[in-house]
Amino acid sequence: MTCAELQQVLPELIEGEREAELQAHLQSCSECAELVSDLRAIAEQGRTLRASEEPAPHVWQFIETQLRREGLIHDPGTERPFLLRTPTRRWSPAIWFVPVAAALLLSVAFLLRPKPQSTVATRRPVSDTPSAFSTPEPSADADDSALLEAVQKRSPAMTAAYSDNLRKVNNYISDAQKSLQQNPNDDDAKQYLMQAYEQKTMLYDMALDRALP
Amino acid sequence: MQSRRRATRLAITGLVLVAVLAIAETRKDYRFTVGPRANVSVFNEYGPVIVRATSGNQVIVTATVHSDKVEIDNDQSGDRVEIKSHLLPGADSRSGEVDYEVQVPADASVTLHSATGPLHAEKLHGDVTLVGATASIEVRDVANGHVHVNTLSGPVVLSNIQNGHVEITSVGGDVSMSSVSGPKVQVSSTSGKISYDGDFGYAGEYSLMSHSGDIEATVPTGASFDVTARSVHGRVENDDVPFLPKTHTSFVQIPGSSFAGTIGKAASSVVIKTFSGKIRLKKR
Numbered sequence: 001m002t003c004a005e006l007q008q009v010l011p012e013l014i015e016g017e018r019e020a021e022l023q024a025h026l027q028s029c030s031e032c033a034e035l036v037s038d039l040r041a042i043a044e045q046g047r048t049l050r051a052s053e054e055p056a057p058h059v060w061q062f063i064e065t066q067l068r069r070e071g072l073i074h075d076p077g078t079e080r081p082f083l084l085r086t087p088t089r090r091w092s093p094a095i096w097f098v099p100v101a102a103a104l105l106l107s108v109a110f111l112l113r114p115k116p117q118s119t120v121a122t123r124r125p126v127s128d129t130p131s132a133f134s135t136p137e138p139s140a141d142a143d144d145s146a147l148l149e150a151v152q153k154r155s156p157a158m159t160a161a162y163s164d165n166l167r168k169v170n171n172y173i174s175d176a177q178k179s180l181q182q183n184p185n186d187d188d189a190k191q192y193l194m195q196a197y198e199q200k201t202m203l204y205d206m207a208l209d210r211a212l213p
Numbered sequence: 214m215q216s217r218r219r220a221t222r223l224a225i226t227g228l229v230l231v232a233v234l235a236i237a238e239t240r241k242d243y244r245f246t247v248g249p250r251a252n253v254s255v256f257n258e259y260g261p262v263i264v265r266a267t268s269g270n271q272v273i274v275t276a277t278v279h280s281d282k283v284e285i286d287n288d289q290s291g292d293r294v295e296i297k298s299h300l301l302p303g304a305d306s307r308s309g310e311v312d313y314e315v316q317v318p319a320d321a322s323v324t325l326h327s328a329t330g331p332l333h334a335e336k337l338h339g340d341v342t343l344v345g346a347t348a349s350i351e352v353r354d355v356a357n358g359h360v361h362v363n364t365l366s367g368p369v370v371l372s373n374i375q376n377g378h379v380e381i382t383s384v385g386g387d388v389s390m391s392s393v394s395g396p397k398v399q400v401s402s403t404s405g406k407i408s409y410d411g412d413f414g415y416a417g418e419y420s421l422m423s424h425s426g427d428i429e430a431t432v433p434t435g436a437s438f439d440v441t442a443r444s445v446h447g448r449v450e451n452d453d454v455p456f457l458p459k460t461h462t463s464f465v466q467i468p469g470s471s472f473a474g475t476i477g478k479a480a481s482s483v484v485i486k487t488f489s490g491k492i493r494l495k496k497r
Binding site: 155161164169179195196199202 | 344366401
């Protein structure tokens with residue numbers, strides 16, 4: 001077996017197949033021996049991975065909303081937010097080695113890609129009144145609509161208050177995002193955006209943390 | 214004669230109405246014995262919650278219920294007391310209303326939740342946390358405890374709060390502070406106005422920040438603090454407060470839009486920022 005042949009059948013070798021051929025080659029090739037040793041160590045660590053406790057769905061939805069607003073994800077809305085898709089089965093070491101490597105390559109390509117034009121840049125900042133020119137993100141609207149529907153069902157008397165304040169907070173986020181895009185190194189601009197998101201988080205928490213039946 | 218009969222009928226009708234209302238309202242009293250630094254929480258969707266300090270080691274709760282659409286759940290685990298208005302199916306903002314009056318030991322920590330409120334806490338030394346949607350919120354005479362307030366659009370009034378961390382987050386509710394000083398005071402608002410009347414004492418860090426709400430600070434003679442005031446799209450005005458301007462700042466000072474200066478020995482640090490509101494500094 002040559003080094004090239006070994007690398008072609010590597011997944012089988014990691015699972016313990018073709019042991020005799022493997023040992024024969026490893027005794028004569030220190031580089032392949034080191035590679036196989038590293039891969040076996042990774043595979044061993046992989047067996048100890050466990051599924052972790054997940055936060056509540058509304059946390060993933062909120063994170064997804066923020067990522068969409070920042071322009072970091074552009075997938076069209078699906079019925080189930082992609083962040084909620086989590087692995088529920090353990091992967092055998094050979095199976096996950098290839099996708100992990102692919103994910104690393106994709107991450108590098110993603111980081112090196114040219115920055116796309118953000119749709120948020122088209123928004124014009126206004127103070128409290130809704131802008132006639134703003135184009136809200138579809139998923140953000142969907143989350144806000146879902147929130148207001150929940151408030152409407154549980155406490156109809158409070159719907160107007162939540163709707164009004166949600167509009168104010170969204171205008172704040174819009175203004176802060178535009179300011180940050182114009183001045184990416186301005187610490188104040190970053191602070192305004194962070195505070196705007198904190199205000200929206202507080203609003204969502206208050207709406208969802210209700211004691212109605 | 215006819216007018217007398219009419220008056221008599223009206224009086225009788227009024228008495229009957231009062232009697233009916235009295236029957237509909239039910240008052241319930243609860244007492245809990247607690248140790249030092251107890252933790253008391255009241256979750257009341259609709260209606261006022263008034264908390265006052267009292268001597269002794271008891272938490273005394275008086276709840277007035279206005280209909281049979283709500284029941285009071287109460288629970289004590291050690292020094293933690295929790296009172297909750299449990300709304301039954303069919304309850305709304307009127308039938309679900311409960312009025313609470315709570316007396317607690319002064320060193321107790323208190324957490325109050327109400328959508329409509331009002332919420333009131335006074336004369337406490339423990340931590341105070343108040344959360345309301347449209348509830349008006351008032352906290353007065355609190356020393357050595359932390360004060361946290363979250364509101365959507367209810368007005369917030371704080372007076373005589375000393376030596377604690379104060380953190381207020383308001384979307385549209387106006388925030389008014391009088392004699393509020395401590396190591397850290399942080400107020401964040403979207404459109405609510407922020408007004409501060411005090412000396413920014415305790416060598417603390419003060420941060421007043423809004424999106425579009427105007428911010429006004431009134432300071433007495435003898436105050437000692439370092440101030441940075443900036444508005445991105447609004448104005449910054451100083452009405453004769455005798456600041457010594459700072460020339461070395463991390464930002465470019467634009468007259469009318471930003472200002473940095475010191476008064477006295479600059480013991481405290483004050484940062485006032487608004488995206489599009491107006492900032493005004495006044496002398497008391």
